[in-house]
Amino acid sequence: MEGSLRLPLLIVILASLMSPSMAEIKTLEISDDSRQVILFENFGFNHRGTVAIALSGVSISSPAAAPAIDPSLLGFFLVSDESLIQAAYDSQQNPNPSSYPDCVLKSPYVDVLFTFESLSPPPPGGAYNNSFTVSHPDEYSLYFANCGPGAAAVTMSVRTETYNTLPDGSRDYLSVGKSPVPSLYTFFAVAYAVFLGGWIYLTMFQNRLSSHGIHYLMAGLLLSKALYLVFAAEDQHYIRQTGTPHGWDIPFYLFQFLKGVLLFTVIVLIGTGWSFLKPFLQEREKKVLMIVIPLQIIANIASVVIGETGPFIRDWVTWNQVFLLIDIICCCTVLFPIIWSIRSLRETSKTDGKAARNLMKLTLFRQFYIIVIGYLYFTRIVVYALGTITSYKYRWVSVAAEEIVSLLFYMFMFYMFRPAERNQYFMLDEEEEEAAELALREEEFEL
Known part of the structure; x- marks a missing residue:
């Protein structure tokens, strides 16, 4: 049980290290997916970066005997490379697993954008649409986290959009380092x-x-x-x-x-x-x-x-x-x-x-x-x-x-x-x- 407390954060670290830089508008369907974390984008932002996320048709399924799922345990977050390095360092320096949260959304190293508490209407059929400004330039990874108990599976339509705003007001959908x-x-x-x-x-x-x-x-x-x-x-x-x-x-x-x-x-x-x-x-x-x-x-x-x-x-x-x-x-x-x-x-x-x-x-x-x-x-x-x-x-x-x-x-x-x-x-x-x-x-x- 103790080893599982660190698992969500370690999955994020490993996935970000092996992920490529991507910079496109993504529209995809997720069906009955029970993965703890799902990586959507890895993008280098300037001081005027933006992340836009739109969800629709959100539903959550779990075993019949499982308790009701807390919507705050599911959501999207950003994490920078610097935070990943700090998380990896702290994980080596502090061997006590009880100091790590059992949900990556509650980790001090990630920037939570929103949880399923913000969906309107609530699941099933939940929807969400919002944009977030990235004020601190860095390379960030956009993840969806599922900390629901047991084999909670999520179905939803997702549209993600990551870009930097140029001085003339136009959008650059390529990561800073790829321009x-x-x-x-x-x-x-x-x-x-x-x-x-x-x-x-x-x-x-x-x-x-x-x-x-x-x-x-x-x-x-x-x-x-x-x-x-x-x-x-x-x-x-x-x-x-x-x-x-x-x-x-x-x-x-x-x-x-x-x-x-x-x-x-x-x-x-x-x-x-x-x-x-x-x-x-x-x-x-x-x-x-x-x-x-x-x-x-x-x-x-x-x-x-x-x-x-x-x-x-x-x-x-x-x-x-x-x-x-x-x-x-x-x-x-x-x-x-x-x-x-x-x-x-x-x-x-x-x-x-x-x-x-x-x-x-x-x-x-x-x-x-x-x-x-x-x-x-x-x-x-x-x-x-x-x-x-x-x-x-x-x-x-x-x-x-x-x-x-x-x-x-x-x-x-x-x-x-x-x-x-x-x-x-x-x-x-x-x-x-x-x-x-x-x-x-x-x-x-x-x-």
């Missing part, structure tokens, strides 16, 4: 469009005879990335202006899917040397593609569910876990073809008498392997850490860091495997051959 994101996406969309133009000139005109199938696939990757950023910028701008989801949903998710599939496919094909060093794929390499592409389809389905819903649905955490697990599997899978190519080049260098050529190829694939690992590590771990530890005012920094590193990765990969009329791997003299053979012997001795 620069549309401009960032627009900038990088232009950067990739210029990149694509240069790549087309290089492959189609300047070195057309030296271009291979992989180079045209790389052009498709740049195109899908540029279009994804265009629609992402439009999507975020539309949210900022209207608060409703979204602008062009289908193109956005389509190019998000194509971008992910083409990126992993290009990494796999370059890692195998397809088209650039050999015209065919081995059976095991085909299997890698047959694993990666379906996984990307599932990952994008999970991404759509996450993007179109929110933490208020029961399975939202599960969908996030599915997306994370699949992304990790894809990241690990695409490394195998590069490792296979490195091993193959090391073995053939001992027998085919072309030591210098193989040493150059071996060096190339080693560099590519390191760059891919660094890119995947940064975009999956460092970017998440930046989004977690930076102030809510600078959440755009993680977006900028991810796009900068992605652009640098693309530029490095495209430069390494660009079409060239005089390929350095085939223009080697006898002295380079002898030096390469010596280097390979030394490497074999070290291994």
Whole structure:
């Protein structure tokens, strides 16, 4: 029993730590939901922020033998990140559970907006509509709390609206730290469009005879990335202006899917040397593609569910876990073809008498392997850490860091495997051959 006294507050802390920043007008139906806390929004407010909540059709059901439910035990509240940190600190410093309230609505760390005592008429069929001003700038999480005894379940229609009022009186539905994101996406969309133009000139005109199938696939990757950023910028701008989801949903998710599939496919094909060093794929390499592409389809389905819903649905955490697990599997899978190519080049260098050529190829694939690992590590771990530890005012920094590193990765990969009329791997003299053979012997001795 004592452990349950702290449970509501701990659930709030954990849920807020894993929730993303969201900034849209949300309209949803909750049916027979008995969860203790439900997270609706996580939003960064300026000094003129507003939270608007409208409820209708509110009803509460409980087991027949249960006592009447006190309406003051159900309601909505805001809690800031600073208060969450203080609550977590106090929970560690004070081991006495009796000092914690058995309802999070009675915690000194939360700002209660209203309870079901304010509904008119009372449930069933209760309704409520009001706006609340957030005078202290910070990042807040909006929750519904249900401290009713037993298995009390709530049914209601909820409309939430969170926004900041700008000096000109207009509303900004993007969190403070996300306001620069549309401009960032627009900038990088232009950067990739210029990149694509240069790549087309290089492959189609300047070195057309030296271009291979992989180079045209790389052009498709740049195109899908540029279009994804265009629609992402439009999507975020539309949210900022209207608060409703979204602008062009289908193109956005389509190019998000194509971008992910083409990126992993290009990494796999370059890692195998397809088209650039050999015209065919081995059976095991085909299997890698047959694993990666379906996984990307599932990952994008999970991404759509996450993007179109929110933490208020029961399975939202599960969908996030599915997306994370699949992304990790894809990241690990695409490394195998590069490792296979490195091993193959090391073995053939001992027998085919072309030591210098193989040493150059071996060096190339080693560099590519390191760059891919660094890119995947940064975009999956460092970017998440930046989004977690930076102030809510600078959440755009993680977006900028991810796009900068992605652009640098693309530029490095495209430069390494660009079409060239005089390929350095085939223009080697006898002295380079002898030096390469010596280097390979030394490497074999070290291994």
